[in-house]
Amino acid sequence: MPSDVEPSAVAPYDALLLLSFGGPDGPDDVLPFLRNVTAGKNIPDERLAVVAEHYHHFGGASPINGQNQALQRALTDEIARRGLDLPVLWGNRNWMPYTRDALAAAYADGARRVVAVVTSAYSSYSGCRQYRENLWASLDELGPEFGLPAGEHPLVVDKVRSYFNHPGFVQANIDAVTEAFESIGRDARLVFVTHSIPDTMDAASEVSGASYRAQHLDVAATVAAAVEERLGRPLTWDLAYCSRSGPPSQPWLEPDVNDHLTALAADGVQAVVMSPIGFVSDHMEVAFDLDTEAMQTAAELGIVAVRADTVGVREPFVRGLVDLVLERAALARELGADPALLPQGDAPALEQATVGALPAFPSVCRPGCCRMREGVATGIPAACSADPLS
Ligand SMILES: CC1=C(CCC(=O)O)c2cc3nc(cc4[nH]c(cc5[nH]c(cc1n2)c(C)c5CCC(=O)O)c(CCC(=O)O)c4C)C(CCC(=O)O)=C3C
Numbered sequence: 001m002p003s004d005v006e007p008s009a010v011a012p013y014d015a016l017l018l019l020s021f022g023g024p025d026g027p028d029d030v031l032p033f034l035r036n037v038t039a040g041k042n043i044p045d046e047r048l049a050v051v052a053e054h055y056h057h058f059g060g061a062s063p064i065n066g067q068n069q070a071l072q073r074a075l076t077d078e079i080a081r082r083g084l085d086l087p088v089l090w091g092n093r094n095w096m097p098y099t100r101d102a103l104a105a106a107y108a109d110g111a112r113r114v115v116a117v118v119t120s121a122y123s124s125y126s127g128c129r130q131y132r133e134n135l136w137a138s139l140d141e142l143g144p145e146f147g148l149p150a151g152e153h154p155l156v157v158d159k160v161r162s163y164f165n166h167p168g169f170v171q172a173n174i175d176a177v178t179e180a181f182e183s184i185g186r187d188a189r190l191v192f193v194t195h196s197i198p199d200t201m202d203a204a205s206e207v208s209g210a211s212y213r214a215q216h217l218d219v220a221a222t223v224a225a226a227v228e229e230r231l232g233r234p235l236t237w238d239l240a241y242c243s244r245s246g247p248p249s250q251p252w253l254e255p256d257v258n259d260h261l262t263a264l265a266a267d268g269v270q271a272v273v274m275s276p277i278g279f280v281s282d283h284m285e286v287a288f289d290l291d292t293e294a295m296q297t298a299a300e301l302g303i304v305a306v307r308a309d310t311v312g313v314r315e316p317f318v319r320g321l322v323d324l325v326l327e328r329a330a331l332a333r334e335l336g337a338d339p340a341l342l343p344q345g346d347a348p349a350l351e352q353a354t355v356g357a358l359p360a361f362p363s364v365c366r367p368g369c370c371r372m373r374e375g376v377a378t379g380i381p382a383a384c385s386a387d388p389l390s
């Protein structure tokens with residue numbers, strides 16, 4: 001077996017946690033799942049009913065769980081290929097297998113320090129802090145279960161940095177968009193798509209180095225430039241959003257992809273490649289909001305549309321995630337085992353591969369990282385930062 005690194009390259013980690021959103025496995029799961037997702041959120045009942053219908057349209061099961069299992073297998077294979085020893089666990093914030101159960105199993109197997117990879121490439125409350133809050137709450141619950149005094153955690157969990165500008169994630173998107181252009185076989189507008197979030201959440205995301213929107217614009221510019229080079233012709237591109245929820249009175253990032261297609265049609269655009277750079281797999285937002293709804297909008301407008309693949313289990317992406325785990329392990333070794341020693345900011349000198357104009361995002365979240373609103377602490381503790389309440 002070829003091995004590009006020493007087995008000790010994963011130290012101090014005993015396990016890798018693939019941390020994801022979760023989704024229903026069948027019709028009976030849909031409502032309890034939606035209640036988990038929206039607990040304490042200001043989401044109108046009408047919106048929930050509509051989203052429940054999206055799931056029922058697919059037999060009540062989300063594709064996300066199967067996709068995460070495929071990624072878990074791909075990571076396991078890539079880790080073995082490199083001659084490394086690191087079991088890959090899978091846990092979700094909103095559905096079984098839950099984060100706490102995955103961590104409980106890791107602890108029972110003897111793991112004490114775990115590195116997490118979140119299935120969200122971008123930094124925002126939804127893609128960073130909410131996962132870190134879920135980790136902290138899970139660790140809090142597990143302490144007493146394993147006989148520790150309340151407030152003591154059985155495990156330390158670190159997370160790899162937001163990887164939107166890591167070469168592996170970006171390369172997999174470049175490949176997918178190039179293939180989509182080859183399949184449409186004609187000149188087409190390139191429309192990048194991501195999940196909309198409230199404007200207030202976007203503003204709060206900026207503390208990590210650049211806002212959620214700016215992170216996407218950076219990736220989009222890099223991908224578009226590389227695809228132009230591969231195709232040998234210039235492209236025009238935009239960033240649009242899908243899956244808005246929340247009350248209509250609350251501003252969210254725009255334009256919505258359907259409105260954007262309508263505007264493009266009015267401008268005479270006849271063909272579009274949609275690239276879902278905001279998502280790592282073809283879960284419900286992609287399967288329904290893009291493949292069902294936006295594709296129907298395009299058809300009604302007479303626009304020929306092709307949807308580029310998400311990164312899924314593409315080789316550059318999977319390889320990149322394992323590179324990020326090794327990067328995080330090197331940082332952990334440099335900083336020592338005590339999370340209290342972690343710096344309140346950037347990583348010390350460490351080789352961190354990036355592409356685009358933005359720097360590598362912090363591996364240890366900065367104070368105020370990815371709050372729901374700028375300057376407003378929720379009082380909910382979050383893992384993977386020097387101060388859980390900051
Ligand atoms: C930025 C972002 C990502 C990408 C990063 C990441 O991947 O984490 C993402 C992913 C996902 N979102 C998902 C599902 C849902 N998101 C909801 C609601 C919301 N998402 C938000 C943001 C994001 N969401 C926000 C600001 C809300 C409002 C309420 C809140 O602040 O939480 C709701 C409630 C109903 C609705 O309002 O739509 C559902 C059901 C699924 C599972 C899909 C499947 O089952 O296949 C996935 C992967």
Ligand SMILES: [Fe+2]
Binds near residue numbers: 124128129208369
């Ligand atoms: Fe963060």
